[in-house]
Amino acid sequence: MNSPILVLGLGNILMQDEGIGVRVVEALEQGWTFPDHVSLVDGGTCGMDMLDIIASHRHMVVVDAVKTGAPPTTLVRLEGDAVPAFFKGKLSPHQVGLSDLLATLRLQGEGPESTVVIGCVPAGMRITLDLTPEVAAKVPDLVRMVLDELRALGVEPAPR
Amino acid sequence: MAQRITVDPITRIEGHLRVDCEVDGGKVTKAWASGQMWRGIELILQGKDPRDAWVFTQRICGVCTTSHAITSVRTVENALKLEIPLNAQYIRNMIQGAHAVHDHIVHFYHLSALDFVDIVSALKADPAATAKLAQSLSDWPNNSVADFATAQKRLAAFVNSGQLGIFGSGYWGHPAMKLPPEANLMAATHYLQALDYQRRINKVVAILGSKTPHIQNVAVGGVTNPINFDSQSTLTLEKLMYIKTLIGEVGDFITKVYIPDVCAVGALYADWTAIGRGVVNYLTTPDMPIDTKGTKFALPGGYIENADFATFKPITSFSDPYFEQGVKESTKHSWYETGSGPLHPYKGETKPQYTDWQDDGKYSWIKTPTFYDKRAQVGPLANVLAMYAAGHARTKFWVGEVLNTVSAIAGAKVGADALHSTIGRHAARAVRCVVLHEELSNQWNLLMENIGKGDTTTFNKPVFPKEEIRGYGVHEAPRGMLSHWAVIKNGKIENYQAVVPTTWNAGPRDEKGNLSAYEAALMDSPVADAEQPLEVIRTMHSFDPCLACAVHLTDTESKSTYQVKVA
Numbered sequence: 001m002n003s004p005i006l007v008l009g010l011g012n013i014l015m016q017d018e019g020i021g022v023r024v025v026e027a028l029e030q031g032w033t034f035p036d037h038v039s040l041v042d043g044g045t046c047g048m049d050m051l052d053i054i055a056s057h058r059h060m061v062v063v064d065a066v067k068t069g070a071p072p073t074t075l076v077r078l079e080g081d082a083v084p085a086f087f088k089g090k091l092s093p094h095q096v097g098l099s100d101l102l103a104t105l106r107l108q109g110e111g112p113e114s115t116v117v118i119g120c121v122p123a124g125m126r127i128t129l130d131l132t133p134e135v136a137a138k139v140p141d142l143v144r145m146v147l148d149e150l151r152a153l154g155v156e157p158a159p160r
Numbered sequence: 161m162a163q164r165i166t167v168d169p170i171t172r173i174e175g176h177l178r179v180d181c182e183v184d185g186g187k188v189t190k191a192w193a194s195g196q197m198w199r200g201i202e203l204i205l206q207g208k209d210p211r212d213a214w215v216f217t218q219r220i221c222g223v224c225t226t227s228h229a230i231t232s233v234r235t236v237e238n239a240l241k242l243e244i245p246l247n248a249q250y251i252r253n254m255i256q257g258a259h260a261v262h263d264h265i266v267h268f269y270h271l272s273a274l275d276f277v278d279i280v281s282a283l284k285a286d287p288a289a290t291a292k293l294a295q296s297l298s299d300w301p302n303n304s305v306a307d308f309a310t311a312q313k314r315l316a317a318f319v320n321s322g323q324l325g326i327f328g329s330g331y332w333g334h335p336a337m338k339l340p341p342e343a344n345l346m347a348a349t350h351y352l353q354a355l356d357y358q359r360r361i362n363k364v365v366a367i368l369g370s371k372t373p374h375i376q377n378v379a380v381g382g383v384t385n386p387i388n389f390d391s392q393s394t395l396t397l398e399k400l401m402y403i404k405t406l407i408g409e410v411g412d413f414i415t416k417v418y419i420p421d422v423c424a425v426g427a428l429y430a431d432w433t434a435i436g437r438g439v440v441n442y443l444t445t446p447d448m449p450i451d452t453k454g455t456k457f458a459l460p461g462g463y464i465e466n467a468d469f470a471t472f473k474p475i476t477s478f479s480d481p482y483f484e485q486g487v488k489e490s491t492k493h494s495w496y497e498t499g500s501g502p503l504h505p506y507k508g509e510t511k512p513q514y515t516d517w518q519d520d521g522k523y524s525w526i527k528t529p530t531f532y533d534k535r536a537q538v539g540p541l542a543n544v545l546a547m548y549a550a551g552h553a554r555t556k557f558w559v560g561e562v563l564n565t566v567s568a569i570a571g572a573k574v575g576a577d578a579l580h581s582t583i584g585r586h587a588a589r590a591v592r593c594v595v596l597h598e599e600l601s602n603q604w605n606l607l608m609e610n611i612g613k614g615d616t617t618t619f620n621k622p623v624f625p626k627e628e629i630r631g632y633g634v635h636e637a638p639r640g641m642l643s644h645w646a647v648i649k650n651g652k653i654e655n656y657q658a659v660v661p662t663t664w665n666a667g668p669r670d671e672k673g674n675l676s677a678y679e680a681a682l683m684d685s686p687v688a689d690a691e692q693p694l695e696v697i698r699t700m701h702s703f704d705p706c707l708a709c710a711v712h713l714t715d716t717e718s719k720s721t722y723q724v725k726v727a
Contacts, residue, residue, distance in 0.1 A: 048223075048262075
């Protein structure tokens with residue numbers, strides 16, 4: 001049996017590039033089909049509501065806006081020790097409380113085995129639904145990065 | 161000499177709240193609460209189709225997505241004077257009830273219990289003595305010596321790993337921490353058990369809402385759950401029976417764990433029933449409509465002035481002019497243009513004007529709502545007091561039970577006046593949780609009965625006129641009364657304002673300089689150690705602040721670490 005994999009898009013779609021994670025998940029859903037053990041979830045800015053979803057998956061690929069100090073539109077891949085720092089809020093601009101969520105899951109012995117963060121440095125965080133053109137142009141690259149992660153986990157996504 | 165304390169941000173809440181206090185002689189003498197983020201949902205919605213507004217409003221906040229979704233559709237339905245099929249009312253009522261039960265359990269155990277419960281002290285407890293204590297309070301089956309010993313081992317492993325994580329911002333060993341190790345272990349063990357029960361009740365939201373974490377099933381005019389017991393893709397008998405099972409499983413946890421724990425904490429911290437009183441005008445809305453027009457409700461609501469039940473005035477429908485006409489918002493002390501003074505939400509404006517922090521001027525991104533020009537407190541305490549004043553039988557029963565239990569543990573009579581306090585807000589939230597849970601079962605029965613009569617309608621199609629219409633929607637959300645207000649013209653949104661619970665409680669001073677519920681509740685609070693203002697945190701957490709919807713983000717960097725400044 002295949003280990004369940006979660007692709008989790010995070011961010012607030014009301015705040016321009018802050019919603020990039022959700023937009024990438026939407027693009028993945030529109031362009032690709034995945035085997036049943038892969039779940040695509042638009043997590044928005046939810047916290048405790050996602051405990052159950054995360055607990056029921058073995059591997060997690062998070063897509064989010066990331067502030068590393070690098071120039072806007074820089075693409076980022078984080079794994080290993082960089083992931084806890086990300087979830088503590090130093091790099092993620094919204095206050096989703098995922099660090100608490102993951103700590104809670106560890107306490108329960110239900111944390112994911114692997115977590116990778118795929119991100120993009122935002123170019124604008126105004127109150128509007130549309131991404132900035134610069135970051136919108138990066139969506140195909142981010143989609144490719146997520147597909148690569150899935151392939152590394154043994155999944156072969158098929159184009160729609 | 162007065163000391164100034166700044167806590168920025170308050171942690172274990174959603175969003176960014178800053179609190180400033182002046183402390184003199186170990187007591188708070190001046191207080192300011194400030195929302196440090198700006199929200200612009202109103203601007204996004206202008207020009208949008210009112211049928212879509214709920215999709216966007218549920219993105220305001222990561223906690224109350226369902227509350228903003230349901231309130232938004234009620235707003236548009238109110239403007240259209242649209243009746244809602246009974247099945248849709250019951251399904252929405254169950255979603256909001258399950259969401260609130262989940263939210264209240266999470267708030268007590270995971271967001272605020274650590275203000276009173278010392279995890280490090282729990283590691284020193286004797287599991288056998290803990291079991292004896294717990295069994296004296298309740299016959300919950302998971303209060304055995306083995307349960308407490310296992311939980312203690314898990315906590316020790318977690319604390320010793322150095323990854324305190326969720327427990328990282330606790331004030332371990334603070335002089336205001338007073339529980340004996342056994343009470344700490346009991347509460348910490350229930351903290352772990354609560355994680356499981358809040359997940360179970362949240363499954364009800366996920367099943368009825370069709371998708372999680374953002375529900376997909378509401379619509380202006382009803383819900384989009386087709387009811388057909390013969391089709392697997394709809395709301396089947398199997399799904400409804402599973403929902404009934406989930407509701408049943410969580411009930412014992414509330415009555416045998418949550419309620420006794422709150423009573424024990426309340427009795428052992430009895431001094432906190434005299435701290436954090438704050439604004440004692442209480443505003444709450446009736447909710448869980450049980451007719452198609454929004455004129456009959458399972459749970460009553462209304463307004464109480466100056467903590468006096470005799471002043472209770474009920475709000476009787478979803479279109480009661482007494483409520484609709486009473487609300488105004490001031491921006492005198494907020495970072496928005498002040499214009500011509502306080503405005504009714506239909507006329508509300510959102511034009512930012514940032515000035516930096518001014519003690520006597522503007523100091524918050526939150527606006528200041530008033531009810532007939534008076535400050536009001538909203539939230540579970542307001543809700544429970546209003547339901548009590550309205551004579552709601554189960555609320556009266558549970559308030560009595562809680563006060564009797566607290567009195568028995570404390571060994572002294574604790575009366576209803578103790579509810580107007582920091583610990584009283586926790587007690588009221590527990591009462592509301594059990595009352596809502598009972599009502600959840602009632603709503604399930606009503607839905608089954610109605611379907612049994614052959615009614616499977618869940619949706620009435622909305623039709624928009626060309627001329628201007630306006631309406632508001634209200635909902636008694638987990639943090640208190642939530643209202644959305646919309647002006648619609650030609651089928652498009654002209655103006656949209658959300659007056660959220662935290663706005664009522666956390667807004668800055670009003671036109672006359674009166675304090676908000678947060679600020680007033682901090683006045684005279686003891687502060688034993690200005691470097692570790694645990695007492696301030698306790699009173700703030702008792703309101704269950706949720707700033708994400710009160711205001712929104714401007715400051716994105718460098719504010720991730722928690723700071724206490726003493727000047």
